[in-house]
Amino acid sequence: SDHSLQYPPSPADVDWSVHYPAFASSPKVPEFADIGCGFGGLLIALAPLFPDTLMLGMEIRVQVSQYVQDRIAALRVTAPRDTDPSPYQNVSIVRANAMKFLPNYFAKHSLSALFFLFPDPHFKSRKHKARIISPTLLAEYAYVLRVGGIVYTITDVKDLHEWMKAHLTAFPLFEPVDEQTLRAEGKGPIVDAVYTSTEEGKKVERNGGEKWLACFRRIDPQ
Numbered sequence: 001s002d003h004s005l006q007y008p009p010s011p012a013d014v015d016w017s018v019h020y021p022a023f024a025s026s027p028k029v030p031e032f033a034d035i036g037c038g039f040g041g042l043l044i045a046l047a048p049l050f051p052d053t054l055m056l057g058m059e060i061r062v063q064v065s066q067y068v069q070d071r072i073a074a075l076r077v078t079a080p081r082d083t084d085p086s087p088y089q090n091v092s093i094v095r096a097n098a099m100k101f102l103p104n105y106f107a108k109h110s111l112s113a114l115f116f117l118f119p120d121p122h123f124k125s126r127k128h129k130a131r132i133i134s135p136t137l138l139a140e141y142a143y144v145l146r147v148g149g150i151v152y153t154i155t156d157v158k159d160l161h162e163w164m165k166a167h168l169t170a171f172p173l174f175e176p177v178d179e180q181t182l183r184a185e186g187k188g189p190i191v192d193a194v195y196t197s198t199e200e201g202k203k204v205e206r207n208g209g210e211k212w213l214a215c216f217r218r219i220d221p222q
């Protein structure tokens with residue numbers, strides 16, 4: 001349960017300098033959000049590729065979020081510090097229930113990428129409202145994403161893939177964007193990381209499972 005968690009009342013109340021000390025003097029806020037980031041594989045893969053982009057993982061499990069925090073702290077110390085900013089300064093994590101408190105962290109139109117990688121499937125239909133992609137939550141995702149921003153989803157559960165695709169496609173503020181288009185726009189390294197960088201993605205690979213990618217662009221309905 002998340003009852004013991006303290007949440008910022010609004011994004012303006014978050015002190016990002018605690019998360020990104022090397023960026024303390026910059027007005028930057030997180031632009032990439034990894035929802036249910038698990039052990040942090042995506043963030044760790046993307047951080048060095050976009051050293052000037054702030055990234056935040058959200059993870060509800062205490063030990064797992066602590067692990068990611070320790071992992072980032074260790075990488076900040078051990079990675080060669082011959083770049084400015086030095087590596088992994090742009091990545092951080094909060095322990096949070098993303099289904100309830102996303103708008104407490106991210107201001108309207110502040111994100112350019114939102115990741116849902118191998119989310120929990122909640123197979124039984126009475127549990128579908130527990131899914132991280134649902135009609136109610138889509139309005140929040142559209143709110144925090146800027147026009148042109150991308151929602152990346154991937155899963156090894158075909159039924160969940162169809163569910164996410166159907167809901168996102170039906171939502172007026174998102175339009176499907178295929179993998180080739182994203183690659184042509186220079187987002188190939190992001191797509192590659194989505195497929196292969198996370199702990200869950202690696203497990204699926206070891207077990208010979210299939211991966212279903214579906215991506216969507218936040219559009220301006222005008």
Ligand code: SAM
Pocket residue numbers: 035036037038039041058059060061064096097098099100116117118119120198199200201
């Ligand atoms: N994305 C990671 C990966 O690909 O390795 C983790 C996938 S794991 C199957 C799903 C993760 O979502 C778990 O770590 C779980 O604790 C987290 N999670 C589930 N519901 C959440 C919520 N409401 N807010 C934040 N994290 C959540």
